[in-house]
Amino acid sequence: xxxxxxxxxxxxxxxxxxxxxxxxxxxxxxxxxxxxxxxxxxxxxxxxxxxxxxxxxxxxxxxxxxxxxxxxxxxxxxxxxxxxxxxxxxxxxxxxxxxxxxxxxxxxxxxxxxxxxxxxxxxxxxxxxxxxxxxxxxxxxxxxxxxxxxxxxxxxxxxxxxxxxxxxxxxxxxxxxxxxxxxxxxxxxxxxxxxxxxxxxxxxxxxxxxxxxxxxxxxxxxxxxxxxxxxxxxxxxxxxxxxxxxxxxxxxxxxxxxxxxxxxxxxxxxxxxxxxxxx
Amino acid sequence: xxxxxxxxxxxxxxxxxxxxxxxxxxxxxxxxxxxxxxxxxxxxxxxxxxxxxxxxxxxxxxxxxxxxxxxxxxxxxxxxxxxxxxxxxxxxxxxxxxxxxxxxxxxxxxxxxxxxxxxxxxxxxxxxxxxxxxxxxxxxxxxxxxxxxxxxxxxxxxxxxxxxxxxxxxxxxxxxxxxxxxxxxxxxxxxxxxxxxxxxxxxxxxxxxxxxxxxxxxxxxxxxxxxxxxxxxxxxxxxxxxxxxxxxxxxxxxxxxxxxxxxxxxxxxxxxxxxxxxxxxxxxxxxxxxxxxxxxxxxxxxxxxxxxxx
Numbered sequence: 001x002x003x004x005x006x007x008x009x010x011x012x013x014x015x016x017x018x019x020x021x022x023x024x025x026x027x028x029x030x031x032x033x034x035x036x037x038x039x040x041x042x043x044x045x046x047x048x049x050x051x052x053x054x055x056x057x058x059x060x061x062x063x064x065x066x067x068x069x070x071x072x073x074x075x076x077x078x079x080x081x082x083x084x085x086x087x088x089x090x091x092x093x094x095x096x097x098x099x100x101x102x103x104x105x106x107x108x109x110x111x112x113x114x115x116x117x118x119x120x121x122x123x124x125x126x127x128x129x130x131x132x133x134x135x136x137x138x139x140x141x142x143x144x145x146x147x148x149x150x151x152x153x154x155x156x157x158x159x160x161x162x163x164x165x166x167x168x169x170x171x172x173x174x175x176x177x178x179x180x181x182x183x184x185x186x187x188x189x190x191x192x193x194x195x196x197x198x199x200x201x202x203x204x205x206x207x208x209x210x211x212x213x214x215x216x217x218x219x220x221x222x223x224x225x226x227x228x229x230x231x232x233x234x235x236x237x238x239x240x241x242x243x244x245x246x247x248x249x250x251x252x253x254x255x256x257x258x259x260x261x262x263x264x265x266x267x268x269x270x271x272x273x274x275x276x277x278x279x
Numbered sequence: 280x281x282x283x284x285x286x287x288x289x290x291x292x293x294x295x296x297x298x299x300x301x302x303x304x305x306x307x308x309x310x311x312x313x314x315x316x317x318x319x320x321x322x323x324x325x326x327x328x329x330x331x332x333x334x335x336x337x338x339x340x341x342x343x344x345x346x347x348x349x350x351x352x353x354x355x356x357x358x359x360x361x362x363x364x365x366x367x368x369x370x371x372x373x374x375x376x377x378x379x380x381x382x383x384x385x386x387x388x389x390x391x392x393x394x395x396x397x398x399x400x401x402x403x404x405x406x407x408x409x410x411x412x413x414x415x416x417x418x419x420x421x422x423x424x425x426x427x428x429x430x431x432x433x434x435x436x437x438x439x440x441x442x443x444x445x446x447x448x449x450x451x452x453x454x455x456x457x458x459x460x461x462x463x464x465x466x467x468x469x470x471x472x473x474x475x476x477x478x479x480x481x482x483x484x485x486x487x488x489x490x491x492x493x494x495x496x497x498x499x500x501x502x503x504x505x506x507x508x509x510x511x512x513x514x515x516x517x518x519x520x521x522x523x524x525x526x527x528x529x530x531x532x533x534x535x536x537x538x539x540x541x542x543x544x545x546x547x548x549x550x551x552x553x554x555x556x557x558x559x560x561x562x563x564x565x566x567x568x569x570x571x572x573x574x575x576x577x578x579x580x581x582x583x584x585x586x587x588x589x
Contacts, residue, residue: 063349110347110376118347119376122367128337129372132344132352139305139327139350159368162337170329 004222008051012218015085016046020247021274022081022094028267030098033106036257037151038078040182040215040242047221048147049082057087060114066144067133069118071126072151072180073107074259079116080104088115124157126150127177131163134172134235145229149178153185155196161206167235168207176228177208177237180215182244184255203237215240247274283446287385289421290442291316293428294353298324301432307342307354309335314444315355315385335360339368339380346378351432357391358384358400358441362407373437374410380438381431382407387417387441388528389561389569390478396560405533407439408506414459415506417441417527417535419480420449423503426457434459441477443528445566448481450501462509468498471584472516472523476502476535479526479554485577490584497584508538514547522550522587526580528570531555552583 019042027033049055054066070079077097084091089103096102103112107121118129130148137144154160167175179199187193196202200210209231213220221240228236244258245251248270251262262270298304298320305327312318312330321328331338335356342352354361361384362369373380384403391399407415416431416438418424424442431438450465457463462474466487475483480501487497498520500512517523523543525536536553543549556573570576 067348069344118344119371122371125336125340125343125368125372128340128368129344129347131337132341132346133348134344135305135329135341136345136348136350139345140348159334159336159340162332162334163340165334166331166337166341169332 002223002226004219009218012046012050015050016042017247017274018085019046019078019081021271022084023077024248024262024267024270024274026077026081026094026097027261028264029095030261032098032261033077034074034259035251035262036184036244037072037075037180037182039246039248039251040244041075041078041149041180042247043216043218044149044178044180044221044240045078045082047218047225049086051222052225054144055115057115060088064142064144067117067130067146069120069126069130069133069146069148070108071120071148072123072154073120073126076106076108079108083113083115089113123151123154124159127160127163127167130175131166131170131172134175135170137174146175147178148175149180152179152181152183152190152196152199153193155199156194164203164206164208171233172235173232175235176225177235179237179239180242181239182242184244184253184258186258188255200239203239207234209234209236210239211236212239212241215242216246249273283448284421285444285446286418286421286424286442287316287444289424290383290385290428291319293425294320295323297429297432298327301351303349304351304353304432305329305345307331307338307352309333309338309356309360311356317355335365336368339365340372342380343372343376343378346380351379351381353381353383355383355385357398358387358403359398362400362403366406370410374412377412377436379435381440382438383428383440383442385442386444388443388478389556389573390443390445390528390566392444392566392569393563395563399561401530401556401561402533403441404505404529404535405537408533408538413437413439413506414504415439416504417477418503419477419501420447420451422449422451422453422455423457427503430457430459443478447478450481450484457503460504460507460509462512463501463503464498465501466497466499468496469520470496471588472498472500472520473526473580473584474500474502474513474516474523474535474539475526476505478528479575482575482577483526483580486580486584489577489581495584495588502535505535505538508542510542510546513539513542517543517547517549524552524554524580524583524587526554528575529555530558532558550587552587554579554583
């Protein structure tokens with residue numbers, strides 16, 4: 001269970017690059033959106049959607065399915081990319097992102113897109129919803145697992161800590177959290193805007209098991225998820241150190257790429273870079 | 280009229296009954312379960328009861344997640360906390376995704392009494408009425424409360440149900456039917472109409488009785504569903520009786536009175552008056568004296584009717 005072979009690692013790395021290519025193109029076509037925090041999450045999302053999640057695009061509302069809640073809803077492009085690549089809807093739909101009448105809203109809308117488990121966008125709310133889903137698994141005696149991704153800036157919202165208490169108070173060991181710790185938020189570095197640091201210590205103090213990983217290392221992410229399955233009686237937070245804009249050189253670690261779209265030329269340059277990485 | 284029972288007590292009882300036959304019903308509370316009366320459900324079904332502590336925002340979000348996974352969550356706290364304090368959670372996590380969460384708020388209005396204005400919601404109906412997908416219901420008495428809760432279990436989608444702290448007289452027959460979105464004519468009359476909701480229904484009936492002694496035949500409508508509003512019944516009353524007085528234990532801004540006015544102004548304008556709280560906060564005091572001070576008595580309704588009857 002705790003062994004991942006090189007073939008799978010390469011496969012998931014390749015899928016992460018596919019997601020990044022979609023993200024860049026999609027936001028370029030839309031002319032607006034949030035590339036930085038979508039790209040930082042791509043490797044984690046790849047591990048979930050192309051290996052761990054028990055989901056079936058032909059039966060998206062199966063009560064037994066695993067759930068993933070993207071609490072940092074502005075990362076919608078990475079979620080849409082994964083759902084399209086998994087076959088929840090045609091890849092061509094990605095190019096309708098943020099356009100009138102598109103199901104692909106600027107922030108995820110669960111009523112419009114099969115596979116989107118929770119409507120998010122107003123930060124701080126997804127962990128509460130994930131807790132509800134995890135409690136529902138217990139009430140209904142269903143064996144599914146709930147995953148939730150929050151941003152590091154998002155932990156400035158008080159509701160996150162209300163929910164963090166709930167996860168541990170109710171011993172939700174069927175819940176795995178990912179903290180996309182890219183260190184940047186709209187107005188600047190998180191530790192300058194309103195420091196949530198030290199972040200791992202906070203989650204530990206709230207009763208969570210905490211595992212720190214390189215959020216761009218497929219093997220580390222995958223192994224941390226496996227370890228989380230073995231932790232009983234409490235939830236696990238995987239603190240993923242990431243780089244905002246990861247994979248596109250001119251976007252990496254640049255706060256201005258939190259919420260602006262690349263130009264046509266920038267899209268082309270980014271796609272070239274993401275192509276080059278293919279081994 | 281029967282004995283005085285608080286609508287929150289009826290809620291606590293009917294929840295347990297429903298819990299026995301519907302395993303999908305779960306209940307959340309935010310450290311007020313003894314006051315909201317959900318504690319009984321918690322004792323009967325501990326595995327389906329979640330005390331969320333003093334964290335209303337998290338409670339609403341958790342309820343959303345439970346609903347997204349197919350359960351029917353009832354989330355309870357005082358009206359003031361169930362609306363204003365968590366507006367964004369209710370908006371974005373419940374109403375926008377149209378999730379099957381039943382927000383049952385107790386301690387609505389100023390009859391909260393001694394706790395004072397911080398705990399008296401005078402604007403909750405206005406807040407919830409403004410949300411797409413949200414249905415808003417204010418039962419008139421304990422009998423109707425039971426029926427409203429039963430109906431909310433059956434009808435998919437988010438509800439805001441407003442209950443009270445203090446006892447209210449029974450105004451409905453046990454056999455009365457509650458239909459979501461339909462007002463109820465409790466008293467026939469062709470010369471004036473009072474449309475009331477919640478605790479003001481019994482006061483409207485009282486006023487109508489006194490007005491009959493003066494020779495005025497007054498129609499009384501119990502408008503428990505404030506959204507979707509029964510436009511047909513309002514328009515019928517306007518056409519047949521010529522004017523309308525509304526009565527609610529809520530600000531005159533944004534509640535039942537506003538809803539009725541919106542319908543009338545666009546479709547059949549007739550004179551109307553709103554009996555309600557005049558854009559002010561409440562204060563500490565015994566409920567009955569507060570109702571008097573803030574103009575929420577049968578006498579106030581009667582005067583409003585008479586002022587338009589001339």
